[in-house]
Amino acid sequence: RKEVEQDPGPFNVPEGATVAFNCTYSNSASQSFFWYRQDCRKEPKLLMSVYSSGNEDGRFTAQLNRASQYISLLIRDSKLSDSATYLCVVNANGTASKLTFGTGTRLQVTL
């Protein structure tokens, strides 16, 4: 089983739609969780951290379910500019800095 698993997509949604991605992780000792965004042929960049209580940043909401070992990202009112690959990232070894990346979920927002 992979340490971090994501549905590769692609998710094709119209502008204005709400879309949700899930990610599961295998190590119950994982401490930190993030969503990164990667545009085509660009490097990944941090989108948001995921906190136990859930957190929201504008149109983006991240949730963590420790019992089921999954993380979610909800994007409301999708924009064309949201088209990218979303990477789920987990501190898989309980060590502060070593992160494990999922293979990403591709989102395509269309007119």
Added chain:
Amino acid sequence: GAGVSQSPSNKVTEKGKDVELRCDPISGHTALYWYRQSLGQGLEFLIYFQGNSAPDKSGLPSDRFSAERTGGSVSTLTIQRTQQEDSAVYLCASSVYNEQFFGPGTRLTVL
């Protein structure tokens, strides 16, 4: 510059040649990572340096791959006797806490 820089941005080489890829992390970042990403694929962890600790080399695909980090700053990834399957984008990232900042990558093409 405030970000992670990598050089060269593109490298074309012939099968069997050695290549060196360079990464300049953000000043003060104690952790440095190398990943590679093949076209349309996820990030593949290669190696991780944390301060003065022994590097985590668990992701290096073969003994043709090696990396050094001198003085806790600049890192060089060396690939000996390159093969066509080594063609990918090689990404470097640095961090001081959990957020990783990525460089723009080196696109390696082995002919």
